[in-house]
Amino acid sequence: MREEVRAKIVEVLKSEGARIHLVGVGGTGMSALARLLIGAGYRVSGSDLHASVPVEKLVGEGLVFYPKHVGTVVLESDLVVYSSAIGEGNPERLEAQRLGVPSVRRAEVLAVLAERRQSIVVAGMHGKTTTSSMLAHVLRGAGLRPSHYVGAEVPILGASAGWDGEEGSPLVIEGDESDGTLVAFRPAHAILLNxxxxxLDHYGDLKAILKAFSQFLDQTKGKVVYCADDENTALLCSNRKEVISYGIGETAAYRAVNITARNFVSEFEVLRDGIRLGRVVLEVPGFQNVRNALGVIAMAMELGVPFEAAAAALLEFRGATRRFEVRYKSENFMVIDDYAHHPTEVRATLAAARSGGWKRVVALFQPHRYTRTQSLQAEFAAAFADADLLFLTDIYAANEEPIEGVTGEAFAAAVEAGGHPKVQYEADLRKLRKIVAREIEPGDLVITMGAGNIHEAASTLASELAWYEGLKKTLSPESALLRQEPMRKHTSIRIGGPAQFWFEPASLDDLAVGLRYAKRHSVPVTFIGRGTNLLVRDGGIRGLSIYLGTPAFSKVEFDGERITAGAGAILRAIVAAAKKKGLGGISFMEGIPGNLGGALRMNAGAMQGWTMEVIEQVKTVDRDGNVRTYQRDQLEVYYRNVPVLRDEIAIEAVIRTKPLPVEQIEEELKGYSKKRWTSQPAAPSAGCIFKNPGPAPAGKLIDDTGLKNLSFGKARVSDVHGNFIVNDGGATAEEVQTLMKTIQQRIKDRHGIDLDPEVIIIGDEL
Structure with a gap:
């Protein structure tokens, strides 16, 4: 930092009640600085395009927030502070320049503010957030009332930053070397990790990096605690005065020995100059964190904290957000999110994950920055060995411009060429989340890694697993609840992405439990019949898909000429059972390939007969689990539509029949069956695709237009009946929908008639 810049900052910070404006206050580092400045007594304002959760908390503490970038917000400011993400063309920076208001970088203000405390800067390429938050917690536990500034929210500290104590008390700072501003600091003490x-986008090469760290060490007034296991830190520190080494190797002053790791808990003994100090239990996993904790112990003890106090505080420590953060854990699954975005960090994080003893480690990684991906691609290719399954997505740019040839796909190819046996690439993070959800199985530890937005995948997956296992615990063992169930197994056309949750309740009580649970958590519910007249999109069905096919909902009982049947009862089975008792009048149902619930919902018909014509009573359940009974004359009925059954679900109905000779019923059924098999294709289909428009049947219009056997992909218009689209093996919903649109356009062009789908299309696009 230039001396004239430092002098301007010092002058402003001398003034009690000075107003300081932060441009980009929503960022992690800027919101933390805002909290320090507010705590130190300054009037603080800030701007950003969106109010993050930390900003909302800061507003409650006194921040004046502007949800936009306009020059007028700096008019009364004494100092304008900006992050590295804010360019020179920002309106606030330009207005500050016009007004002559000093405009400085975040780290420069932090460095000057730090001189009001006994600052301890934690520096290095990896592990800074964990180490600095560990140190702040240990010093707090020892009663030293430290202030702190770290690069993430830390639950055990309350926030990412806090101003406490008095003049001369400790201030623990996570140093940021990424933009060169580490050299702005003149700390009382420092920890150098690695x-x-x-x-390299900033420094160019290792020589420039070492030069910057050397300058930082020169400016450190007191003790430097460094990791002797790291070659480059040892190179810079071993011949300096006022240095204390730590590590696992024999040359370190503070050593960790007899290290054990199990179930994400590390235990080790600490020696100082060969003398045993005691044992430490650490519930943040990984050998890298053994070293980090050792560095904290060394610094704390050099500041006068007893070993016993440091060890007790470390036992309580649970880590910062996005640092091996457990997002979900049960007997069957574990979901972890981590900030790892460098090959060294990835290796360490996956090694820690592997040590947990889970059946498989499933990793999702998002490369961060084009420059890093380009310069470290070879190192990355060898960093994922501890992942059994590896899913990669596109590069998170972080404001960088693309570099030709540097892509997520090329990165994935390099990792695969490096020898990893199971690599899958998907550029779209939303699609990747769905793919991973389908692939995982009980016994899996899933870990997301990266400095971009890959953490969203961890959140989504954790929520899905928590909801699924939460509902499963409330159901009886007889009910089936599955995750990511392929809908191609449950549709007559053999097409469909997965149902997020597939539920087959064994009783009405369990059905009510599932419905209430879904409503309480705002999870959508879809009822699925036998899967006829249904097309599920390739992205599957979000929420809870309920199938009433269990015995409780499939019963068929007779009372004279009336049949009481459950919604899951197959229509052909109802017809066959009625025939044995000499009851007819419902033979047309033999031509409807589904169950009673689906037929009721859409008033299904066949052979000139309609379901609701033979119904006397319908029992339903609503989304709150309440059961209702409707007489037939209480229900509005339309073509392919019974409105009340869109919101409520039919679970049972009373069917009216009439006595007929068994021989007559058999003749009717033979006639219907013959007509069906000669007029409908045997290949998998969803039934009639389009509603009959009125002037002529849809099938005849399609036939007259010469569209039989028209195909798209593996979806084809049947050569038996033009209003059927068949799956020739491996067809997708997208192919069926494309073929439908083609048919609709051809019919419109030739006949001027609009064809409306009769098939019900549900679910998400892939």
Missing amino acids: IEEEH
Whole structure:
């Protein structure tokens, strides 16, 4: 930092009640700085395009927030602070320049503010957030009332930053070397964790990195605690005065020995100059965190904290957000999110995941920045060995411009060429989340890694698993609840993406439990019949799909000429049972390939007969689990539509029949069956695709237009009946829909008639 810049900041910070404006206050580092400045007594305002959760909390603490970037917001400011993400063309920076208001970088203000405390800067390429939050927690536990500034929210500290204590008390700072501003600091003490090639977009090479860290060490007034296991930190520190080494190797002053790791808990003994100090239990996993904790112990003890106090505080420590953060854990699954975005971090994180003893480690990684991906691609290719399954997505740009040839797909190819046996690439993060949800199985630890927005996948997956296992615990063992059930197994056309949750309730009580649970958690519910007249899109069905095919909902009981049948009862089975008792008048149902619930919902028909014509009573259940009974004359009935059954679900109905000779019923059924098999295709289909428009049947219009056998992909117009689209094997819903649109357009062009779908289309696009 230039001296004139430092002098301007010092001058402003001398003034009690000075107004400081932060451009981009929603960022992690800027919101943390805002909290420090507010705590130190300054009037703080800030701007950003969106109010993040930390910003909303800061408003409650006194931040004046502007949800936009306009020059007028800096008019009364004494100092304008901006992050590295804010360019020179920002309106607030331009207005500050016009007004002559000093405009400085975040780290420069933090460095000057830090001089009001006994600052301890934690520096290095990896592990800074965990180490700095560990140190702040240990010093707090020892009663030193430290202030802190770290690069993530830390639950055990309350927030990512806090101003406490008095003049001269400790201030723990996570240093940021990425943009070169580490050299702005003149700390009282420092911890140096590791140094390697990183941020080459700024530094260019390792020599420049070492030069910057060397300057930082020169500016450190007191003790430097460094990791002797790291070659580059040892190179810079071993010959300096006022340095204390730590590590696992024998040359370190503070050593960790007899290290054990099990179930994400590490235990180790600490030696200082060969003398045993005691044992530490650490519930943040990984050998890298053994080293981080050792560095914290070394610094804390050099500041006068007893070993016992440091060890007790470390036992309580649980980590920062996005640092091996457990998002979900049960007997069957574990979901973890981590900030790892460098090969060294990836290796360490996956090694920690592997140590947990789960059946498989399933990793999702999002490369961060084109420059990093380009310069470290070879190192990345060898970093994923501990992942049994590896899913990769596109590069998170972080404001960088693309580099030709540097893509997520090329990155995935390099990792695969590096020898990883199971790599899958999907550029779209939303699609990747769905793919992973389908692939995981009980016994899997799933971990997301990256500095971009890959954490969203962890959140989604954790929520899905929590909901699924939460509902499963409330149901009787007889009910079936499945995750990511392929809908091609449950549709007559053998097409469809997965149902997020597939539920086959064993009783009305379990059905009511499932419905109430879904409503309480705002999870959508879809009832599925036998899967006829249904096309499920390739992205599957979100929420709870309920199938009433269990015995409780499939009963068929007779009372004279009336049949009481459950919604899951197959129509042909009802007709066959009635025939044995000499009851007819419902033979047309033999031509409807579904169950009673689906036939009621859409008033299904066949052979000039309609379901609701033979119904006397319908019993339903609503989304709150309440059961109702409707007489036939209480129900509005339309062509292919019974409105009340759109919101409520039929679970049972009373069917009216009439006595007929068994021989007559058999003749009717033979005639219907013959007509069906000669007029309908045997290949998998959803039944009639389009409603009959009125002037002529849809099938005849399609036939007259010469569209039989027209195909798209594996979907084809049947050569038996023009109003059927068949699956020739492996067809997708997208192919069926494309073929439908083609048919509709051809009929419109030739006949001027609009064909409306009769098939019900549900679910999400892939």
